[in-house]
Amino acid sequence: MLYIHEASCISPQQTFSTIDLEHVTDPVDNKLHVAEPAYGGIPKNMLRRMGKAVRIGVGASLPLLDKISSLNGFIIGTANGGMEESILFLKQIIAYDEGVLTPGSFVQSTANATAAQLSLLTGNRGYNITHVHRGLAFENAVIDAAMMVNENKGTSYLLGGIDDISNYNYKLDYMDGWYKEEEIDGQSFYSTNSAGSIAGEGAAIFLVNDHAQNALAKVKAIKTLHSADPDLIKRAFEGFIKEQQVDLSSCIFLSGENGDSRLLPFYTSCEEILGTDITIARFKHLCGEYPTASAFALWLSCQLLNRLQMPEHMIKKHGSAKQPSSILIYNNHKNAQHSFMLIES
Template sequence: MSAVYINSASCISVQDTLNENILQNLKPENSIQILKAVEPNYKAFIPPTMIRRMSKTVKMSSVASHYALQEAGITRPDAIIVGTGMGCSQDSEKFLKNVIDNQEEFLTPTFFIQSTHNTVAGQIALGLQCHAYNFTYVNTSSSLEFSFLDAQLQINDGEAENVLVGSTDEQTDRTMELYRLHNIIKKETDLPSDYLNSETKGVIWGEGASFFVVGKEKTDHSYARLKNIHINNRLEVDEVEDFIHEFLTKNNLSAENIDAVILGFSGDTDSDVYYTKTMNIFPNSALLYYKHLSGEFNTASGFSTFMACQILKKQQIPEIMFINAVKKEEIKNILLYNHLAGDDHSLVLLERV
């Protein structure tokens, strides 16, 4: 497939990522079990009568998509593609609670209707009066990557020129409670978390929404060229090197050509070994990490993609993201590697425009 361009990037996260000076204002957090997103003033974007009926993920996505489209100078995209791991969890929990409280009788359908995973893409389309291709991917930690692949196909096949691509996930009290019980979230006794040298299981959980406009043509606003994506559901630790080398070879690159590698270290001792193994492949590249800034969640790679876009455009890497001491005069190629708990491994290659 031909490369496409990321012409705008917007993100709502546990950082103040709507701020223009985000690279200078990043604040790591390693001592709280669950990180909440910094939410904007929704009333400036959504009518008050609609806000109370929207779940957090719909509200975050509506604002993030608004900024992405505004930056790209597009009123109505040719397609809307959204990736999410958990969907509208808040409304799902409300519906299930209704089922239990009412003993499965006299149920109102509202929460069920709003709980489906494609609610986000649908609400954005309704707000824009966009009747074009509308699709939602639910593939845990590779949901955004599958969305990008679909956007690439739509553009390469001549079905679209500008595609709104996004990822979003929210937290809910009951789900977080279950995650604690299953030790997915770190125990309080294991905090603060050492993201790079952890000896304990579990992660600090976050949330957020990231949206991008992917286009056929390069524009004055372009952040990066989306060159290629590769996804593998299952991977053994000793297969990581071949997984990455094959991807680089397919793109006519070697490890020496990669200026920066963004790794998804989460502080979980069992699954971070994949990233530790990857570091050995890139001795001369700037090695970066980001989940101490975003927390772990299904579509955390949206935050890393947003940061990679900022780095490529501004040619600056925040000190807080460095793992090693390698610094490049020019950052041309960035490789993003992510997985969730050792499953759904994804590689994304971005190039400076």
């Protein structure tokens, strides 16, 4: 069992330091960019060399690093971390025709740069790993963290999901049909009935260990799947709920619905088996679509199970429970990679 003790998030919304989800920032040009803080705790010479993914990843980690005396490592999930730096280096290669190049952006271009910078910044020689399996990069990081605390009782880790919008990944995914052609405002996000979503980014970081006492939340179960078949996903979801004996009457279904009409059947077929008591809520209008958006959903779950009153704009269907005791997250990335997470208070 994985217990979450602290959670920190840099997102397009006001989620860092002061949390305010009543006032929503809408997308601009179909992109939801993060609101970056001042990064007081990162040395200036380090900050200057960091790409955006590394910057928001390290930035979101800093408040947690201040709160702990011993940490046993960093477990990061990122699909595109380093993409922006890769492109800077690629441009150099082309511009100087493979001539004399400066290596800075090459070194920062590797996906493990965030975990590496965090270990450098803290002098931490513990476990250090970066999972990059696109839409399941964060989920694999969660599985890894759950195994680490099981294997090494009493240890604590920073677990994170981080991705940024770079011009290149936006362009490639846009050409591949994953972002909408028409411009979307915040209000019509879920009702466009067209293919594609809007781009998002963010860094959500968690302090995790195996201590139940005073935890914000626990990740009770996680399951990952690869499929393009809504029926198979529905059956797997049903099996997951049964196996975990989820009490649907005091549960929130946090749906990864993203305005893409091609993905909607997966979400609606999962909703069909949830009964009438459950609250159905959505979050992608807050963070946009990106491969590790499930990390934002997990951060949101930690808030909803504690102090945050569910904002009305998140609710798709009201349920009967006043105070939820568990949250079921289902996320679908590009019609191919799926995950279920059960979060309990």
